Amino acid sequence: xxxxxxxxTVAVLVAGCASGPVPxxxxxxxxxxxxxxxxxxTADTIFVRQFSGEALYLDRAVLYSDGVDxxxxxxxxxxxxxxxxxxMHDAMVDxxxxxxxxxxxxxxxxxxxxxxxxxRLLAFERLAGSDPIRVRVELELKLDRPRSPAAPLVExxxxxxxxxxxxxxxxxxxxxxxxxxxxxxxxxxDARTAIN
Numbered sequence: 001x002x003x004x005x006x007x008x009t010v011a012v013l014v015a016g017c018a019s020g021p022v023p024x025x026x027x028x029x030x031x032x033x034x035x036x037x038x039x040x041x042t043a044d045t046i047f048v049r050q051f052s053g054e055a056l057y058l059d060r061a062v063l064y065s066d067g068v069d070x071x072x073x074x075x076x077x078x079x080x081x082x083x084x085x086x087x088m089h090d091a092m093v094d095x096x097x098x099x100x101x102x103x104x105x106x107x108x109x110x111x112x113x114x115x116x117x118x119x120r121l122l123a124f125e126r127l128a129g130s131d132p133i134r135v136r137v138e139l140e141l142k143l144d145r146p147r148s149p150a151a152p153l154v155e156x157x158x159x160x161x162x163x164x165x166x167x168x169x170x171x172x173x174x175x176x177x178x179x180x181x182x183x184x185x186x187x188x189x190d191a192r193t194a195i196n
Contacts (some may be wrong), residue, residue, distance in 0.1 A: 001155065003098070006048045007065065015120035018073075023076075023077045024077065025033075025077050025078075025079060026077060026078055026079070026169070027060075027080070027081050028062070028078070028079070028080055028081060028169070028170075028173045029081045030080070030081075030087045030088075030090075030173070030176060030177055030180065031092055031174065031177040032089050032091065032094050032095075032098070032174070032177075033094070033096060033177055033180045033181035033184050034059065034095075034181065035095055035098055035181075035184070035185065035188065036181070036185045037098035037185075038097070038098070038099040038100045038102075039099070039100070039178055039192065040100050040101060040102065040103075040128070041102060041115075041188075041191055041192055041195050042101075042102050042103065042114055042115060042195060043102070043103040043109060043115055044102060044103055044104075044112075044113075044114030044115070045102060045103060045104040045105070045106060045112050045115075046101060046102040046105045046106070046113065046114070046115045046116070047090060047102070047106055047107070047108075047109060047110055047113035047115070047116050047117070047146070048092050048093045048096065048107050048117045048118075048119060049089075049107075049117065049118040049119075050089055050121065051086070051087075051092070051118070051119040051121060051139075052084070052085055052090050052106075052119075052120045052121070052123070053069040053083070053084060053120060053121035053122075053124075054122065055083045056072060057121050057124055058083050058085065059074065059083065059084060060079045060080045060081070060082065060083055060167070061074035061075055061076075061078070061079055061080075062075045062078040062079065062080060062125075062172075063075075063124065063125040063126070063130060064076070064122055064125055064126040064127070064128040065125055065126070065127055066128055066129040067127070067128075067130065068071060068078065068127025069097050072125060073183045075169075078169050083118075084088070084121055084124040085120075085121045088119060088121055088124075088139065088180065089107065089119070091107075091164060091180055091184070092106075092117060092119065092184065093105055093107050095181075095184045095188075096117070096188075098110075099188060101188065101191075102114075102115070112124075113146055114145065114146075115143060115145060115146075115153075115191075115195075116130075116143070116144055116145070116146050117141065117142070117143055118141075118144075119139050119140065119141045119142070120139070120140040120141045121138075121139055122138040122139060122140055123136045123137060123138035123159070123177050124136075124176070126164075126172050131162070131185065132163050132164060132165050132166075132167070132195060133164045133167050133168035133171075133172060134161050134162060134164065134175070135161070135162050135164060135175040135176050135179055136159075136161050136177060136179075137159070137160050137161075137162075137177075137179040137180055137183060138157060138158065138159045138160075139157070139158050139183055140153060140155075140156070140157050140158075141154065141155075141156060141183075142156075142189045143155075143187075143190075143191050144156045145195065153191070153195065154187065154190045154194050156163040156187075156190060156193055158183040158186055158187060159183075160174075160178075160179035160180075160182050160183055161179070162175040162178050162179045162182075163175065179188070181190070
């Protein structure tokens with residue numbers, strides 16, 4: 001019996017090694033959301049505050065749902081290059097700059113900002129239980145004037161669900177970028193209506 005135990009241990013270790021390579025971590029950037037159209041909202045400065053998010057979204061793991069509305073899981077080997085609220089903040093800054101929305105768009109606090117954009121990430125996950133796979137993005141976005149007691153010019157929740165081209169993760173990342181661009185386009189249209 002004592003001789004069988006070491007042989008059994010070796011057999012288990014060899015079988016474990018034969019199961020294939022261990023998956024490696026893969027990191028994804030959110031592609032830049034290119035505006036559908038560009039028009040200047042203001043010649044002044046727009047300041048984009050850091051975005052916040054539910055605690056679940058402060059981690060970099062790509063989240064998914066198997067179809068149960070109240071349950072989320074995280075991928076073990078798929079990660080965003082930054083936390084989703086930070087990705088969305090950076091994407092908004094780039095989007096507004098690419099759209100030529102203002103004389104200056106900054107993510108640094110500045111006393112000369114005429115408008116402030118803030119956001120809160122409410123959903124950013126793959127819907128893996130659907131066939132085909134979809135992604136869901138939901139943001140609460142706000143545009144207001146600093147130092148103004150008036151209500152925000154825009155304060156709204158934006159929601160998009162986009163079907164990925166296939167079940168592979170890079171296609172889901174592209175779907176996230178498409179959903180983000182659609183939300184930003186709608187926000188920019190709302191901002192244009194509110195300012196003009």
